[in-house]
Amino acid sequence: MTNERALSEIEQLVLLALARLNDDAYGVTIRREIEVRGRRPVSIAGVYSCLERMEQRGLVESWLTEPTPERGGRAKKHFRLTAAGVESLVQARQRLDRMWAGLRIAPETVPATARRSRRP
Amino acid sequence: MTNERALSEIEQLVLLALARLNDDAYGVTIRREIEVRGRRPVSIAGVYSCLERMEQRGLVESWLTEPTPERGGRAKKHFRLTAAGVESLVQARQRLDRMWAGLRIAPETVPATARRSRRP
DNA sequence: CTCTATTTATTCTGTTTAGAAGAATAAATT
DNA sequence: AATTTATTCTTCTAAACAGAATAAATAGAG
Numbered sequence: 001m002t003n004e005r006a007l008s009e010i011e012q013l014v015l016l017a018l019a020r021l022n023d024d025a026y027g028v029t030i031r032r033e034i035e036v037r038g039r040r041p042v043s044i045a046g047v048y049s050c051l052e053r054m055e056q057r058g059l060v061e062s063w064l065t066e067p068t069p070e071r072g073g074r075a076k077k078h079f080r081l082t083a084a085g086v087e088s089l090v091q092a093r094q095r096l097d098r099m100w101a102g103l104r105i106a107p108e109t110v111p112a113t114a115r116r117s118r119r120p
Numbered sequence: 121m122t123n124e125r126a127l128s129e130i131e132q133l134v135l136l137a138l139a140r141l142n143d144d145a146y147g148v149t150i151r152r153e154i155e156v157r158g159r160r161p162v163s164i165a166g167v168y169s170c171l172e173r174m175e176q177r178g179l180v181e182s183w184l185t186e187p188t189p190e191r192g193g194r195a196k197k198h199f200r201l202t203a204a205g206v207e208s209l210v211q212a213r214q215r216l217d218r219m220w221a222g223l224r225i226a227p228e229t230v231p232a233t234a235r236r237s238r239r240p
Numbered sequence: 241c242t243c244t245a246t247t248t249a250t251t252c253t254g255t256t257t258a259g260a261a262g263a264a265t266a267a268a269t270t
Numbered sequence: 271a272a273t274t275t276a277t278t279c280t281t282c283t284a285a286a287c288a289g290a291a292t293a294a295a296t297a298g299a300g
Binding site for chain 4: 008010042043045046049050053067068069070071072073074075
């Protein structure tokens with residue numbers, strides 16, 4: 001059945017980029033989305049090898065599109081989420097939600113000075 | 121800018137386990153927390169090497185505690201978050217929040233098992 | 241019109257190291 | 271000595287990086 005292996009951080013970010021980019025998701029735009037919105041530097045080779053890996057696992061699927069009439073506008077390899085990809089993305093999110101649930105340090109309440117925990 | 125390296129998934133989970141376990145955080149309990157709450161199998165060697173790595177980066181700190189009067193209760197190496205650890209944890213969370221923001225696939229709307237914790 | 245330069249996009253090569261699996265070791269109690 | 275809890279060690283695979291190479295398109299000089 002579906003491989004239960006957890007997603008690495010980059011795998012999560014790539015899947016999330018796919019979810020946002022919709023029809024415009026290919027190597028370069030995926031990388032840009034992660035770097036701009038995620039503020040997370042990532043190598044282009046890392047993005048591609050990650051995509052290839054996830055395609056083999058059935059989390060994403062790809063197809064070639066026609067060249068576009070612009071400089072360097074060669075045919076692109078586009079990607080989209082599969083149902084399994086969406087599911088494992090949601091599971092990764094739920095896992096983190098469970099781990100965060102009830103913790104005193106919450107992202108919205110922490111400025112830069114996190115309160116030290118007291119002894120119970 | 122982002123001179124700090126991003127956290128891997130396991131690094132995040134270990135830091136979150138530390139945040140919850142407070143004074144009771146050491147190799148075995150950290151692993152258990154991740155496996156039970158995170159439902160994420162992780163090797164014990166992975167936990168320790170992750171901890172060592174993060175200690176060198178200043179994200180956690182450790183100290184040895186006294187043996188306890190129970191079978192196998194040898195001295196344990198306890199860990200706690202540093203301020204830098206809290207900060208990078210929060211940044212990792214905020215990064216994912218930004219990536220998730222506004223996506224139509226939301227954890228609470230997708231599969232049947234999604235249920236927010238009751239906590240007003 | 242042709243040939244080279246430039247741009248966008250992907251793939252390849254080599255390297256480092258995170259993390260898994262499992263054995264080995266350490267230190268406590270029974 | 272045997273058992274239990276805890277940590278460390280050894281070996282191995284593959285994820286991710288850096289950077290070069292390649293591919294395919296248009297632009298521009300002549």
